[in-house]
Amino acid sequence: MKIWLDALTPKQAILMASFLRELLKHGYEVFLTTRKYEYTESLLRMLNTEFYSVGRHGGGSLRGKLLADITRMRMLTSIVVREKPNILIAYTSPSAFRVAFGLNIPIIALTDTPHADAVNKLTLPLAKWIIISKYVGRSEIAKYIIANSKLIEYDGVDELAWLKDFKPDSSVLEKLNISRREKIIVFRPEEEKAAYYRFKTSYIPVLKGIIDYADKIIFFPRYKSQIARVKRVFKDRIGESIVIPTTAIDTRSLYTYSSLVISGGATMAREAALLGIPSIYYFPLELSINRCIREWGCPLYHCREVSEIVALAKEILSNPQKYRTDTSRIVREKKSPIEAVLRVLSELN
Incomplete structure (x- = not known):
């Protein structure tokens, strides 16, 4: 059986790279497609994962997103017709799902974003199997x-x-060029150009509020416009107080040596919290999967207002060790989505 994997974002890239390694171990043929979008390609290179780079992000406008997907669908079609996969496994990728559906290729979908209404409408109805964490909320999907279609739940999270x-x-x-002795904050701004994002941006006020309380802030932008804005606002502190990586970095290791993670999304905050590192996410909606991770005992905090984020960050930075948690049992006992994927594939075989 030949399997097609598609990854649109850095989170999906590291997930699909993990899938690819496991699927190869189980004797499957696998190929991976991605697109040009922030750290996605360089992350796959860092993970020594081969891939086809197909298309690019469409930006913040609806017209741009539509045209980028149309172009990507044409390009994907050529590759998929040549590769002849038996099945597609992907997060909710409109271009990949439409190509698979048009070529009569069954789809295994994964998602943890019930709030991404437009993308979910374009993808999930086309999938034969939908795999979700039991903590996402079955009714929301x-x-x-x-x-x-078949909805399959597993007892864990993607990360x-x-x-x-x-x-x-x-x-x-x-x-x-940082030291273990320094107080390091890993910072990821909000996904302001996502189709579902209809909230105010907060990353500049948050950075202004915390910059004097950390030795280094490692800033992982999502878009070139965020890089430009941070460089303009903090022009005298770039490279000294704020470091902006130009290529993918082993963020899992970076969390380990950091005092705090702050994210306008959820993935980086969840990753770090699952490793026991105190993490704040300021995505405006309270996500059920994040609430469950907190209930497991992971140090994941939700703040909506800039003043809340800054106050909690200062408190954590005053004694970072106090907020660290041993999460090894949670990581050991909870499940990965790859197990659910392998079960579906074994049934097909």
């Missing part, structure tokens, strides 16, 4: 699923696919 066997590597500090 079920409304997108048609009668003949465990690449955290279970993780061992930190201190060389990440040398690459960024």
Whole structure:
């Protein structure tokens, strides 16, 4: 059986790279497609994962997103017709799902974003199997699923696919020219150009509020416009107080040596919290999967207002060790989505 994997974002890239390694171990043929978008390609290179780079992100406008997807669908079609996969496994990728559906290729979908309404409408009705964490909320996803599809839940979260066997590597500090003795904040701004994002941007006020309380802020932008804005606002502190990596970095190791992670999304905050590192996410909606991770005992905090984020960040930075948690049992006992994927594939075989 030949399997097609598609990854649109850095989170999906590290997930699909983990899938690819496991699927090869189980004797499957696999190929991976991605697109040109922030750290996605360089992350796959860092993970020594071969891929086809197909298309690019469409930017913040609806017209741009539509045209980028149309172009990507044409390009994907040529590759997929040549590769002849038996099945597609992907997060909710409109271009990949439409190509697979048009070529009669069955789809295994994964998602943890019930709030991404437009993308869910374009993808989940086309999938034959939908795999979700049991903590996402079945009812929130079920409304997108048609009668003949199968919704499969697993007892864990996506991030465990690449955290279970993780061992930190201190060389990440040398690459960024930082020291273990420094108070380091890993910062990821909000996904302001996503179709679902209809909220105010907060990353500049948050950075202004915390910059004097950390030795280094490692800033992982999502878009070139965020790089430009940060460089303009903090022009005298770039490279000294704020470091902006130009290529993918081993963020899992970086979390280990950091005092705090702050994210306008959720993935980086969840990753770090699952490793026991105090993490704040300021995505405006309270996500059920994040609430469950907190209930497991992981140090994941939700703040909506800039003043809340800054106050909590100052408190954590005053004694970072106090907020760290041993999460090894959670990582060991909870499940990865790869197990659910392998079950579906074994049934097909």
